[in-house]
Amino acid sequence: MKLSEILKNGIFDENPVLVQLVGLCSVLAVSTSFINGLSMGLAVIFVLCCSNIVVSLLRKVIPDTIRIPAFIVVIATFVTILEMFLNAYLESVYKALGIFLPLIVVNCTILARAESFASKNKLIPSLVDGLGMGLGFTLTLSILGAVRELLGKGTLLSGTAAEINVFGEGFQAAGIWVAPPGAFILLGIFIAVFNVIMKKRKAKAAE
């Protein structure tokens, strides 16, 4: 498989959120605003790339029978490092992600990539795979966050210097969109739209 295909695979064909439906717990909880979604996504990209690199490098050293605990240790180490550094240097992000930051350890996306890709492939493809999957996760989470924020709070880019109050001050936003039920509803709509687009593209490619 070509590297560009691996990358595309992660973002579209096997998008972790919209196609594989893994790691939904943090997707639903954290995507309350664009900036939260983006920071969670970046955190996942970091952990995914690092764990894919290490797992790929160690794939011949780690015996098959203990691969899962070994992968978990690798993933947990990177998550903890990330947690420490975010707490020290980017505290607002650390606070916004809250409990979902340490929970990246159990995000299925990361273990799944270690298991099904990095442990069977060389360094560079594994890194690209981590990047692709991570980007797929990040893009979905950011867009979902932006839409939820717009509908639920009437703002765009809240939490940043460029915060815009789209509908003006008096706007009464529908709180459901930033609450968990809204996340489920929107995610459903996202998956539906994504499937329609992917189907059309496939039909086109087949022609």
Place this chain on the structure above:
Amino acid sequence: MKETLKLGITLLVITAVAAGVLAFSNSITEPIIAEREKQERFGALYNIYPDAEEFLEVDEAKLKEVQSTYPNITEIIEIVSGGSTIGYAFNGSAGGYGGPVNVLTGISVADNTVAGISIGSHSETPNLGDRIEDPSFTDTYKGKTTTEKLVAVASPSADNEVQLISGATISSFAVLTAVNEANEAYLVYFTELDVEPPVEETEEEKEARFMSELFADADEFTPIDEGLLESIIAENIFVREIFEAKAGGEVIGYIFKTISGGYGGELPVMTGISLDGTITGIRVGANSETPGLGTKIEEPDFQDSFVGKATEEELVAVPSPAAENEVQLISGATVSTDGVLYGVNGAREAFLAIISQ
């Protein structure tokens, strides 16, 4: 055997390397995090006491003494300005909706009032429970008295009233609990005022108090005949224990201990019924109902609505009770009200069963 050992050693090496890497990252980040947290804390203190010059941690022995009564208080800071103590700040916590809510309560020594509060780390629901961080909420604590217990209401005005956030009752009460505890600790340990820490009542003491409250004239409470109790329990799913209330050796009524289901789990209720078939009162025991909402079933307003009701008919709860079989329905706590009602009606049926025998 050899294979197992190899697996173990491989895993050991991996975890050892991981531990090393983590120790290294920790050594870099720990001082920065500690420094930032300290600054955050004192930053909050500066907001409460703009004139403060020095923050002194109260010495270990004193803290230990306070903690023996108020274990939730983690830190006490003395605030000094112009050479004299102007206040004490208490770091404490109380259980909220998503876990403990840390609250810093600043008290001003000059007039024994709350100088201000600051919400520390918590895991309350975003956009709902976390509104406890809004100044519109925390500011309602400013200047409130410490000598009286604060209460949370929808539109606070009196000296001991603070904001209750509608839709975030549990979070609001977590803050309230932490502040009240800080206030009490302050009065008990840092003032000359004659305030004693409240003595915790044991379950038995509480039960005995309840019994004598239900039958003020009684001088003795004895469990009823076991055979009779068993025959009643066989037909009544709520009743657990029955006592005879006696005055001068004569039975004047019965006390029924029932357990029914509330909103948060088991709901023990004690119902007193005098021999002539009127309810002398009810008492709700230790429960897990929602603080400030379901727990209204423990308040006299509710419990007293049962007093004097007849036992012939099944009791029903209505918003404004009038008839012989109507008792108070607490709006917003229907499930808790119903739970109590199940227990009392169970007691009522058990009473009728005793009388008929």
